[in-house]
Amino acid sequence: MRKIPLIKPFVNNSVFPAVKKVLDSGMLTDGLVTREFERKVCDYVGIQYGMANPNCALALELSLKALKIKKDDEIIIPDYTHPATINAVISAGGKPVLVDVDMDTYNISLSAADEAVSEKTKAIMPVSLFGQPVNIEKLISMKKEHDFSIVEDAACSLGAEYKGFRAGKLSDITCFSFHPRKILSTGEGGMLVTKSKEIFDIAKQMKMFGGRLIPGTKIFEYYELGGNYKFPNILAAMGIEQLALLDNVIDDRIKKAHKYIDLLKETEGIECPKEIPDTKHTFQSFCCLLSKDIDRNKLILNLKRDGIESQIGSYCLSIQPVFKNIKRGGELINSKDIFNRALVLPLYHSMTENDQMYVVEKLKKEIKSLI
Ligand SMILES: Cc1ncc(COP(=O)(O)O)c(C=O)c1O
Structure with missing residues (x-):
């Protein structure tokens, strides 16, 4: 496989x-x-x-x-x-x-x-x-x-x-x-x-x-x-x-990220990472947001079954047991929301366009089965 x-x-x-x-x-x-x-x-x-x-x-x-x-x-x-x-x-x-x-x-x-x-x-x-x-x-x-x-x-x-x-x-x-x-x-x-x-x-x-x-x-x-x-x-x-070679590698990542954005546009249930005007996003991680109704853990496991590794992104610190008494400066709503809905897709220098199309094909299929 x-x-x-x-x-x-x-x-x-x-x-x-x-x-x-x-x-x-x-x-x-x-x-x-x-x-x-x-x-x-x-x-x-x-x-x-x-x-x-x-x-x-x-x-x-x-x-x-x-x-x-x-x-x-x-x-x-x-x-x-x-x-x-x-x-x-x-x-x-x-x-x-x-x-x-x-x-x-x-x-x-x-x-x-x-x-x-x-x-x-x-x-x-x-x-x-x-x-x-x-x-x-x-x-x-x-x-x-x-x-x-x-x-x-x-x-x-x-x-x-x-x-x-x-x-x-x-x-x-x-x-x-x-x-x-x-x-x-x-x-x-x-x-x-x-x-x-x-x-x-x-x-x-x-x-x-x-x-x-x-x-x-x-x-x-x-x-x-x-x-x-x-x-x-x-x-x-x-x-x-x-x-x-760093700048070449970054340019290549940006190209691949744009390819994902293009392939995933108008896909129900997933939102690609955003680029903000006047910034250069290197897409060290291509971190998307799933809609709330999708069971992310199931999606990660289903993708694994398809031979595709994906990951949750980063962490919401305030809900980790060790940090529960840490001072908060206001409400922490977005942090929890992103922690629950983020999904990082594969992205690396030797990844081919065909690999990306395979990931997107399987991702669309799995998302559809979970909505
Ligand atoms: C935001 C952030 N800070 C710090 C670190 C720690 O980096 P290192 O593994 O080099 O200690 C990481 C690791 O992924 C990170 O994502």
């Missing part, structure tokens, strides 16, 4: 000699290749400082620790996101405040975030979910009235653009993921980028167990608690090679 997975990571041929070169050098951990990868991601985003980390979850945690979050500091986050977003806030010692998301973008509701801001707000953590960039202009304008930092969780959105600005360029700190579900993948990996040398220097010290070299020596001195947030040369070599 035909098998269509949700994702097949794109690994270009140049990765193999680049990784071999690092293996031959014997310098496997964080080093010069990591520095080169950081420089190249910064140039791509258009920002000064970048630090590669073991994954995006740790990059987010490190970013908030670098902001020196205190016990009563509130961090506003969207209720519909990966648990990594809220875990980072709690691990860094802050108080998360959950706000609702927007039905069109699945990203943080800017009006809900605005209403939740108080004198306790230390940061807003917008999430540019599924490759859809957040409206960063509006968030920056909110900062003019209140003093908070913007720490963008762009785990899914390297290469996404808002009004021509790449995700990561305008926020105070932004974190990306290089997990295999992401468009650029190094197996596991993440990176924080910032325009602030001060934040970068604090994060750099924390990355090295809290220490820095005594000038003119090879000896570290330790100033604060830190950890191991390093990213190895060997994975950086993969990242450099993938970055060189």
Whole structure:
């Protein structure tokens, strides 16, 4: 039977000699290749400082620790996101405040975030979910009235653009993921980028167990608690090679996403993801919304029987048992609704038009049987 997975990571041929070169050098951990990868991601985003980390979850945690979050500091986050977003806030010692998301973008509701801001707000953590960039202009304008930092969780959105600005360029700190579900993948990996040398220097010290070299020596001195947030040369070599082709891979995804939108238009029971004017949505996930009467779990199982892998999208945090006592900034209606109705379809570089037509044919058939 035909098998269509949700994702097949794109690994270009140049990765193999680049990784071999690092293996031959014997310098496997964080080093010069990591520095080169950081420089190249910064140039791509258009920002000064970048630090590669073991994954995006740790990059987010490190970013908030670098902001020196205190016990009563509130961090506003969207209720519909990966648990990594809220875990980072709690691990860094802050108080998360959950706000609702927007039905069109699945990203943080800017009006809900605005209403939740108080004198306790230390940061807003917008999430540019599924490759859809957040409206960063509006968030920056909110900062003019209140003093908070913007720490963008762009785990899914390297290469996404808002009004021509790449995700990561305008926020105070932004974190990306290089997990295999992401468009650029190094197996596991993440990176924080910032325009602030001060934040970068604090994060750099924390990355090295809290220490820095005594000038003119090879000896570290330790100033604060830190950890191991390093990213190895060997994975950086993969990242450099993938970055060189990233824009081509994104353009191809956008073309395939448009194909899905075309094939699914006027299909009863399913709504395709929306593109907002002046933005570049990279479709890291092609996340649709099913109508309320469709049993999504049954649909996922039926598609599996047809050889097609699909998935639920992201999570509504406020209904997870572990987060039930977390502060809410207003009602969380859209978040629950999206969590219950989202369906991610397969989308990957080597997927053919024929594969997409097969997915759509089966999807239409299964939806019809469930309405
Ligand atoms: C919005 C969001 N933030 C953070 C993460 C965590 O990324 P990582 O797996 O690199 O830690 C993910 C993972 O999918 C995510 O979707």
